[in-house]
Amino acid sequence: MRKTGGKGLSLARRLYTSRTLGLALGLVCVAAAIRPLHPPVWVLVLMLFNGLLWPHVAYQWARRSPTPYHAEHRNLLIDSFMGGFWVAAMQFNPLPTATSLSMMAMNNVAIGGLRFLLAGSVAQLMGVGVGLLIFTPAFIPATSPEQLYACLPLLTLYPLALGWICYRQAHTLGLHKRELLALSRTDSLTGLLNHGAWKDQLEIEFQRCQRHQQGGAIALIDIDHFKSINDTYGHVAGDIVLRQLSRILKQNLRAADLAGRYGGDEFCVILPDLPLDSAAQAMDALRDRFATLGYEQNPALKVSLSIGLAAFNPAHGEATLWLNDADQALYEAKTTGRNRVICRAENDPRLGANRGAQIVN
Numbered sequence: 001m002r003k004t005g006g007k008g009l010s011l012a013r014r015l016y017t018s019r020t021l022g023l024a025l026g027l028v029c030v031a032a033a034i035r036p037l038h039p040p041v042w043v044l045v046l047m048l049f050n051g052l053l054w055p056h057v058a059y060q061w062a063r064r065s066p067t068p069y070h071a072e073h074r075n076l077l078i079d080s081f082m083g084g085f086w087v088a089a090m091q092f093n094p095l096p097t098a099t100s101l102s103m104m105a106m107n108n109v110a111i112g113g114l115r116f117l118l119a120g121s122v123a124q125l126m127g128v129g130v131g132l133l134i135f136t137p138a139f140i141p142a143t144s145p146e147q148l149y150a151c152l153p154l155l156t157l158y159p160l161a162l163g164w165i166c167y168r169q170a171h172t173l174g175l176h177k178r179e180l181l182a183l184s185r186t187d188s189l190t191g192l193l194n195h196g197a198w199k200d201q202l203e204i205e206f207q208r209c210q211r212h213q214q215g216g217a218i219a220l221i222d223i224d225h226f227k228s229i230n231d232t233y234g235h236v237a238g239d240i241v242l243r244q245l246s247r248i249l250k251q252n253l254r255a256a257d258l259a260g261r262y263g264g265d266e267f268c269v270i271l272p273d274l275p276l277d278s279a280a281q282a283m284d285a286l287r288d289r290f291a292t293l294g295y296e297q298n299p300a301l302k303v304s305l306s307i308g309l310a311a312f313n314p315a316h317g318e319a320t321l322w323l324n325d326a327d328q329a330l331y332e333a334k335t336t337g338r339n340r341v342i343c344r345a346e347n348d349p350r351l352g353a354n355r356g357a358q359i360v361n
Contacts, residue, residue: 008068014165015072015111016059019079021161022107025154026100027051030086032150033096043089050082076111077123080104084124088131095143099151103158110166187261189239190246198260198268199319205258205270206319209312216312217279218322219269220330221245224304224338226265233298238265240295241303248290252282268326276311276343283307283341291339304339306330311344 030047058075065071083104087097101124108120185197193201202218209216223229223241230238245267249259258270271279287305295301308330316322325344333342 008065008070008072009063011072011111012059012062012068014169015062015075016055018107018158018162018165019058019075020055022103022154022158023051023055023079025158026083026086026103029096029099029147029151029154030090032147033090033093034086036144037089037091039089047086050086054082073112073116076108076116077119080108080120080123081127081130084127084129085131086127087124088128088135088137091135091138091140093140093143093147095148095151099154103154106159107162110162190242190261192246192249192267193258193260195260195263198258198262198270201258201260201270202268202323203319205272206312206316206322208272210314213314214273214312215275217271217274217276217309218326219271219279219283220262220308220323220326221267221269221283222306222330222334223265224306224334229301229303233301237295237298237301240297241301244293244295245290245305248286248293252286252289276309279309279311280341280343283309287339287341306333306338307341308333309341309343 027047027050030051034043034047058072058078062068062071062075083100087100090096104120104124105117108117112119185193187194192198205216205218208214223245226238226241229241242261242265246259246261249267249269253259253269254271254274256272258272260268262268269283271282274282284307287307291302291304293303308326308328310322310325310329312322313325329342329344333340336342
């Protein structure tokens with residue numbers, strides 16, 4: 001996958017902030033180490049350019065590049081090269097050298113992991129080599145108090161800033177992940193759970209009922225003659241009917257109930273801890289409300305629902321059998337006149353194991 005465009009610009013913006021702060025603090029550290037060496041003017045000018053102007057040049061260079069992501073990787077290698085160059089210019093003063101190299105290594109790891117750390121290390125070595133060719137090779141073994149204090153801002157503030165940037169990025173990625181997960185579990189037209197997500201919730205509810213020996217009910221809802229609606233009034237009208245049903249479900253179900261679109265014109269509802277009689281009353285009230293809805297675009301359009309209800313059955317070994325009971329009840333509702341609620345429940349064990357059917361209309 002090509003990492004360009006928006007992603008590259010986002011990386012450039014993040015690095016612009018960290019590079020501006022890091023190089024400004026690094027300028028203080030390097031300047032304190034170089035000042036006693038009485039460098040030529042061009043070294044001071046290069047140092048000021050690298051510490052104060054380069055972050056802005058690098059950002060504009062990346063922003064105007066057709067591939068900002070790759071441009072920023074190039075800029076980071078330039079940062080590493082210049083870091084190695086300043087190490088040689090400082091004559092390997094221990095604390096400024098360790099501070100500069102470790103801060104760049106931390107930045108490279110945060111951006112590209114081990115692979116980019118190695119690439120940055122090679123760029124640093126090249127910078128050291130160029131520096132040794134320009135400056136007289138020397139080693140200063142002692143760090144003065146002034147140089148120590150000049151390194152402290154880079155050692156303290158830059159890791160804090162980089163950590164905050166990484167935290168914000170991780171937080172944003174977490175939000176995007178949750179949004180994508182929600183989208184993958186939601187039906188785009190109705191906003192309800194999609195088929196797979198609702199089946200997952202059914203399995204969870206079935207296991208909960210088994211563990212706690214508590215009842216509940218599930219409902220399968222079918223829009224009567226939905227194909228005729230599409231054929232007569234058009235698919236736009238059909239979509240409006242589907243959204244109307246989802247709206248009615250959201251408005252009339254309890255907070256604990258879970259509604260989904262099972263597929264096409266079929267909807268499904270989990271009704272936890274609700275006796276079958278109460279579930280039947282709730283579904284019949286929903287059926288009545290939906291039947292009274294009007295449609296401005298098609299005033300002649302009237303739509304009814306067929307609903308199959310099934311109570312939790314402790315004798316079932318899997319959730320699909322519970323769903324099958326509701327499906328059979330829905331089939332009865334559609335074959336016995338439609339526009340009604342049919343309930344399926346186990347009779348009292350003392351009376352035998354035959355299922356009972358109840359019609360509500």
